[in-house]
Amino acid sequence: MMRVSVTLALLCVSVTLSARREDDVLELRDEDFNYLTTEHETMLVMFYAPWCGHCKKLAPDFSKAASGLKGSVQLAKVDCTANPDTCKGFGASAYPLLKILRNGVDTGTYDGPRTAVGMVHYMKKQAGPDSVLLATEENMQVFINNYEASIVGFFQPNSAGLAEYLKIAAQLRDQFRFAHSSHPTLGQQKFEDDSVRYEGHVTVVAIRRFIRDNLFGLCPHLTRENKERLRVQDLLTVYYDLDYRLNPTGSKYWRNRVMKVVSRYSSQGLSFAVANKNDFLSELEEDFGLGMSEVSELPLVTIQTRLGHKFTMREEFTRDGSSLERFLDDYFAGLLKRYIKSQSIPENNNSPVKVVVAESFEDVVNQPDKDVLLQFFSPRCPHCKKLLRCSGFSDHLLHSSRKKGSAH
Incomplete structure (x- = not known):
């Protein structure tokens, strides 16, 4: 009898904490949100209202993205009309609100694209730890064998420098790939050829500046x-x-x-x-x-x-x-001529109203010893045509200047 009682109790707990699933998207509720979000290393949660038009528009792409990210990032949603406590805790007042959670902890608002392809691409970069732990030479070579720039920090375990470095990785993971190791000899020969070392004090500001100044190298x-x-x-x-x-x-x-x-x-x-x-x-x-x-x-x-x-x-x-x-x-030496997209300079430009094109603009207009009244126009504009004819500008020249880059 005792064994039956325990089994039934466990079954009841299991039923209570299970979430509804539509396709590959979890439907979370107030009673199971905290429990189920901690089960996933990376999760994208959409807080929505059923009446919200933007939410309805996003829903198909969100569902497709969930299928594309299956196995790496879990997508979930919360109906804020039925689960006000959870939504209030995340400040969800305008919908849809998208949040990225890591092991149940809010790490920031999702600000990537809102198409299925865009969400998959963006969230794949969010999957996994902020900085990858490298323990072997093989780990190192796999990590740096990538066409994106790779940043590797070497620290003693649990050091203050490592803690700061992980903060930097969390802030910049959208832009760069981070890894860390406690073995300073990993990849040594490779790093002598292809890297720049930073050996100063580890702070967020210093490392940000170091990455900015050295990330791309001489010829990226x-x-x-x-x-x-x-x-x-x-x-x-x-x-x-x-x-x-x-x-x-x-x-x-x-x-x-x-x-x-x-x-x-x-x-x-x-x-x-x-x-x-x-x-x-x-x-x-x-x-x-x-x-x-x-x-x-x-x-x-x-x-x-x-x-x-x-x-x-x-x-x-x-x-x-x-x-x-x-x-x-x-x-x-300042000897190069700038490239300027321009109509050709007119061969005959003796009219009282001169034709100016991009290539001749400096020579005709920007002269220190004269004032210039300049009209910018569109050949399709009837008011421009009327003004040009009033000024004595011939129809022939007007028609011949119907290309981009001319002014009068």
């Missing part, structure tokens, strides 16, 4: 994902068929040619990168005037400054790097 791989971070500085980029997975030999060959040259200019305030030209074809054409006919097997070279000035290397890239060296010498 520019991608669509990291381009905004790299382009906060004046940047020379060499574009070619860069693919470290499918063509590692060719990718390294051209990067080595670039490194041989740019290493001599590393202290002059210009940063350097290499990129897969196929990832930036439209940008090369729109921003630098390098059309498809100019895209060859040889690398293309551009410079883009923080002020938005653009330069292109028109000379063919030579394998000995001499053309790149001449391009850099001319850039630092």
